[in-house]
Amino acid sequence: MDIQLKRGLLDVCVLVAIKNEDSYGYRILKDVKPYIEMSESTLYTILKRLELSGMLTVRTAEHGGRLRKYYHITKSGLKRIENFKEEWREVMSIYQFVTKEEKDK
Amino acid sequence: MDIQLKRGLLDVCVLVAIKNEDSYGYRILKDVKPYIEMSESTLYTILKRLELSGMLTVRTAEHGGRLRKYYHITKSGLKRIENFKEEWREVMSIYQFVTKEEKDK
């Protein structure tokens, strides 16, 4: 899939992946990959960015002797998802523009 | 509208704007703006990029004492639009993922 097309979707997908339950990097990746291809470096970059912009909070916990960073969505994060859905109307109208066929000629 | 969300759409919109009839920068901008906001610098950057990648060809013509660069879509350009439409299915499935509500909990 075209990289440019993915750009507006990646952040939101990550947020959605932690929306109902706190999750951690490795699991988020597995949850999201069936829908949108994403590399590890991309995911961790996104998680860092979302943390810095207050869309999620992080908590480190031990699990089977290994450390895990659990991500929890914030109100801003939820709002971000809602905002995305609103903007989608605009996206669809652009899609209409792209797909509309000229009747004349 | 979110810049990231626009990234995958801008190129295709420009191609669509010249799909049925050759056009020039200033006019393309006017045609596209009702659907997607785009600055002059962005448009001309895109036109240059599309030319370099063989999606369109350029011809300079005089019009009212002023020079205009007319852009003509190529087969590659048309294929690019078709490819976009195909990829849209994937985009919609991602959108489904984002909007689906959890029934449980």
Add this chain to the structure above:
DNA sequence: AAACAATACTTCGTGATATGATGTATTACG
């Protein structure tokens, strides 16, 4: 005629960002 808006295109620098490559470390499996 002077001023300003509209037409038409160009160039530069900047900031955002996705990704491959590479690295570290532990646990589970066969």
Add this chain to the structure above:
DNA sequence: CGTAATACATCATATCACGAAGTATTGTTT
């Protein structure tokens, strides 16, 4: 015992949208 799976981090790179600023002509308004 080696390999895969789990888990996260960092760096360099390339792409790209955009604002700012510029050049130049034509049309309109005062």
